[in-house]
Amino acid sequence: xxxxxxxxxxxxxxxxxxxxxxxxxxxxxxxxxxxxxxxxxxxxxxxxxxxxxxxxxxxxxxxxxxxxxxxxxxxxxxxxxxxxxxxxxxxxxxxxxxxxxxxxxxxxxxxxxxxxxxxxxxxxxxxxxxxxxxxxxxxxxxxxxxxxxxxxxxxxxxxxxxxxxxxxxxxxxxxxxxxxxxxxxxxxxxxxxxxxxxxxxxxxxxxxxxxxxxxxxxxxxxxxxxxxxxxxxxxxxxxxxxxxxxxxxxxxxxxxxxxxxxxxxxxxxxxxxxxxxxxxxxxxxxxxxxxxxxxxxxxxxxxxxxxxxxxxxxxxxxxxxxxxxxxxxxxxxxxxxxxxxxxxxxxxxxxxxxxxxxxxxxxxxxxxxxxxxxxxxxxxxxxxxxxxxxx
Amino acid sequence: xxxxxxxxxxxxxxxxxxxxxxxxxxxxxxxxxxxxxxxxxxxxxxxxxxxxxxxxxxxxxxxxxxxxxxxxxxxxxxxxxxxxxxxxxxxxxxxxxxxxxxxxxxxxxxxxxxxxxxxxxxxxxxxxxxxxxxxxxxxxxxxxxxxxxxxxxxxxxxxxxxxxxxxxxxxxxxxxxxxxxxxxxxxxxxxxxxxxxxxxxxxxxxxxxxxxxxxxxxxxxxxxxxxxxxxxxxxxxxxxxxxxxxxxxxxxxxxxxxxxxxxxxxxxxxxxxxxxxxxxxxxxxxxxxxxxxxxxxxxxxxxxxxxxxxx
Numbered sequence: 001x002x003x004x005x006x007x008x009x010x011x012x013x014x015x016x017x018x019x020x021x022x023x024x025x026x027x028x029x030x031x032x033x034x035x036x037x038x039x040x041x042x043x044x045x046x047x048x049x050x051x052x053x054x055x056x057x058x059x060x061x062x063x064x065x066x067x068x069x070x071x072x073x074x075x076x077x078x079x080x081x082x083x084x085x086x087x088x089x090x091x092x093x094x095x096x097x098x099x100x101x102x103x104x105x106x107x108x109x110x111x112x113x114x115x116x117x118x119x120x121x122x123x124x125x126x127x128x129x130x131x132x133x134x135x136x137x138x139x140x141x142x143x144x145x146x147x148x149x150x151x152x153x154x155x156x157x158x159x160x161x162x163x164x165x166x167x168x169x170x171x172x173x174x175x176x177x178x179x180x181x182x183x184x185x186x187x188x189x190x191x192x193x194x195x196x197x198x199x200x201x202x203x204x205x206x207x208x209x210x211x212x213x214x215x216x217x218x219x220x221x222x223x224x225x226x227x228x229x230x231x232x233x234x235x236x237x238x239x240x241x242x243x244x245x246x247x248x249x250x251x252x253x254x255x256x257x258x259x260x261x262x263x264x265x266x267x268x269x270x271x272x273x274x275x276x277x278x279x280x281x282x283x284x285x286x287x288x289x290x291x292x293x294x295x296x297x298x299x300x301x302x303x304x305x306x307x308x309x310x311x312x313x314x315x316x317x318x319x320x321x322x323x324x325x326x327x328x329x330x331x332x333x334x335x336x337x338x339x340x341x342x343x344x345x346x347x348x349x350x351x352x353x354x355x356x357x358x359x360x361x362x363x364x365x366x367x368x369x370x371x372x373x374x375x376x377x378x379x380x381x382x383x384x385x386x387x388x389x390x391x
Numbered sequence: 392x393x394x395x396x397x398x399x400x401x402x403x404x405x406x407x408x409x410x411x412x413x414x415x416x417x418x419x420x421x422x423x424x425x426x427x428x429x430x431x432x433x434x435x436x437x438x439x440x441x442x443x444x445x446x447x448x449x450x451x452x453x454x455x456x457x458x459x460x461x462x463x464x465x466x467x468x469x470x471x472x473x474x475x476x477x478x479x480x481x482x483x484x485x486x487x488x489x490x491x492x493x494x495x496x497x498x499x500x501x502x503x504x505x506x507x508x509x510x511x512x513x514x515x516x517x518x519x520x521x522x523x524x525x526x527x528x529x530x531x532x533x534x535x536x537x538x539x540x541x542x543x544x545x546x547x548x549x550x551x552x553x554x555x556x557x558x559x560x561x562x563x564x565x566x567x568x569x570x571x572x573x574x575x576x577x578x579x580x581x582x583x584x585x586x587x588x589x590x591x592x593x594x595x596x597x598x599x600x601x602x603x604x605x606x607x608x609x610x611x612x613x614x615x616x617x618x619x620x621x622x623x624x625x626x627x628x629x630x631x632x633x634x635x636x637x638x639x640x641x642x643x644x645x646x647x648x649x650x651x652x653x654x655x656x657x658x659x660x661x662x663x664x665x666x667x668x669x670x671x672x673x674x675x676x677x678x679x680x681x682x683x684x685x686x687x688x689x690x691x692x693x694x695x696x697x698x699x700x701x702x
Binding site: 003005017018019020021023024025026051053054055056057072090091092093094097105106107109110111112113124127130133134135136137144146147 | 539541627628658661662665668669672673674675677678679680681682683685686688690691694695696697698699700701
C-alpha cells in the first residue's frame with residue numbers, strides 16, 4: 001500500500017510499504033477513505049518529538065471502512081464505516097474505566113521508553129513516535145486498529161466523511177479544552193492559537209455557554225475564520241496589539257475566567273529577543289518546548305481562573321511563571337484528549353446541526369501530495385488551515 | 392535494582408577485577424609503553440615479560456574475578472602476581488644503569504603496586520571470611536517490580552499460581568512444566584540466545600497473598616523469587632510486588648554485557664509485569680509494529696520502524 005512516512009526532520013515521503021496484518025485478536029484492518037494532517041504532526045515534521053524512526057508511517061486522524069476483523073472482535077464487522085480515535089485504549093484498565101482513555105495503561109508496548117522521559121507512560125497513539133507505541137499511522141491506504149471494539153465509532157452512510165473525520169482528534173480535543181474550563185454563566189474565555197484545534201475550542205466554548213470568546217493568533221485569515229465560522233466574539237492579532245492590554249480592556253481588568261492554550265510547544269511571540277532565547281535553548285536541547293502562549297495565558301488569567309492546556313508539549317519548559325500561578329489561585333487542566341468519551345455526544349451535535357466541523361478545511365489533496373501538504377501547512381502558505389487527504 | 396550481600400566487598404572485588412582487565416589489556420597491547428612508564432629497559436626480552444608474564448596474567452585474573460569463577464582464588468593469584476611485580480621492580484630500582492627519570496618512575500610504580508597489593512590482600516581476606524566461593528558474595532542481583540492490575544485478587548493470584556502461565560508474560564521463559572508436588576521444570580533463553588533449563592520448587596505460598604519459588608539442584612541460573620498480592624484500595628484491583636534474586640551466567644560481567652543489549656534486569660521485570668497486566672486485563676499481550684513481541688526491554692533499544700510487519 002501507499003503510506004506517508006517520516007524520513008527525517010522536515011522530510012516526509014509517500015512510499016510503498018507492506019499492507020497491515022492482524023497482530024492481536026482484537027484488531028481490525030480499516031481501509032482509509034479520508035485522513036488529515038494535524039498540527040501536532042508538525043511537531044514530528046519539525047523534529048521536536050523524540051524517538052521517531054526513519055520509515056515511520058504518520059497520521060492519527062483517519063476514518064474508513066472495516067475490511068478485516070480479528071477473531072475476538074464482536075462489535076464491528078466487515079463493511080462498517082468508522083472514525084478511529086487517535087488514542088489507542090484497551091477499555092479495561094483503571095484509566096479506561098474512568099474514561100481517561102488517553103492514559104490507557106495497556107496500549108503502549110513501549111511504556112518503558114515513555115517512562116524515561118515522562119515518569120509514567122500515557123497511551124499508545126497512531127503514528128506518533130516509538131515512545132508512544134511505535135504504531136503506524138493513518139496517512140496511508142490501510143491501518144491496523146487495535147482494540148477495535150473499544151475505539152472506532154460507527155458512522156451512518158448518509159453523513160459525508162468531512163463532517164465526521166475530525167471526531168478522530170481535533171473536534172474532541174478542542175471540545176475537551178472548553179469542557180475542562182468548567183464554564184459558568186458570564187464566563188469569558190480566551191483561546192491562544194486559531195489553528196483547527198483552536199477553532200473547535202472556540203466553537204465548543206460557545207456551545208458550552210461562554211459569554212465571550214476571544215481568539216488570539218498572528219494570522220489574519222485564521223482570526224477571520226474564528227470570527228466568521230467558529231463564533232469568536234473578539235479577536236487579537238498579537239503582532240499588532242498587546243494581548244494583555246486588550247484582554248484587560250475586554251474584561252474591564254478582570255482577565256479571562258478561562259484561558260485555553262491551543263498552541264503548545266512551538267509557540268511564537270511578538271517579543272523578538274525572548275523568542276530568540278527560547279529558540280536557542282530549544283536548538284541545544286536545554287529546553288524542549290517553547291511555552292510563550294502558556295506563560296502569557298497564566299499572566300492574563302483572572303484570579304481563581306482555569307488554564308486549559310490542549311496544545312501538545314513534549315518535554316520540559318523554562319521560565320514557568322509559578323509565582324503568578326500559585327499566588328493567584330489558578331488551576332490547570334491538561335491532557336491529550338480522551339477522545340472516546342466525546343465522540344458519540346459530538347456526533348449527536350453534528351447530526352443535530354449544532355456544529356459542522358468541515359468549516360476548518362481549506363485544502364483537499366490526494367495522499368500522494370502529503371509532502372507538499374506538510375510544507376504548506378507548516379509555512380501557512382495559501383492561507384492553509386486544515387488539509388484533508390484522500391488515499 | 393539493588394545488589395545483594397556485603398556491598399563494600401563486592402565493590403572492591405569488582406573494582407579489582409576491572410582494574411586487572413584494564414591494566415592487562417594495556418600490557419598486552421602496548422608493552423613498550425608500559426615498560427617506559429615503570430622506568431624499565433625497553434627491549435625485546437622486557438617486552439615479552441611485560442606482555443606475557445604481566446599482561447596475560449592480569450587479564451586472566453580479571454576475567455576470573457568478573458566471571459565469578461572462584462574469585463577468592465583469583466584474588467590470591469593477584470597477590471602472588473603483585474609479589475612477582477614487586478620483585479621485578481626491585482631489580483629495576485637496583486640496576487645501576489638507571490637515569491634519574493627512570494628511577495623516579497620506578498619508585499612511583501613500586502608505590503602503586505604496593506597499594507594495589509594491600510587492596511588485593513584485603514579483598515581476598517574479606518571474601519574468604521564471607522565464605523564467598525563465587526557468586527553468592529559478589530554477583531547476586533536483586534530486582535524489584537510493582538504493578539496494579541485491575542482484576543480481583545483471587546483471579547490475579549490464581550493466574551500466577553499456575554506456573555504454566557508464567558511464559559505467557561515472562562518474556563525470557565520458553566516453557567514451564569509442572570512436575571507435581573510443587574516442583575516444575577523451567578526452560579528459558581538467556582542473553583545471546585543461550586538456552587538454559589532448571590527445576591524450581593514453590594518455597595512458600597499463602598492463598599491470595601504470597602507465592603515464593605526458588606531454583607533447585609544444579610541450575611545454571613541460580614534464582615529465586617517472591618510475589619505479594621494485595622487488594623488495592625477503593626476497588627482499584629490488585630497490587631503486585633515482585634522481588635527476584637538471581638545469579639546470571641558470568642555474574643556481574645554478564646549482566647553488564649546484557650545491559651548493553653537492552654536486557655537490563657529491572658527493565659525486564661517491569662516489562663514482564665506490564666505483559667502480566669495486559670494478559671489479565673485485555674486477554675493478551677499488546678503488540679505494535681515497532682514492538683511486535685509486545686513490551687520487551689530489548690525491543691526498546693532496537694525498534695522496528697512503525698510499518699506493517701511482513702513475516
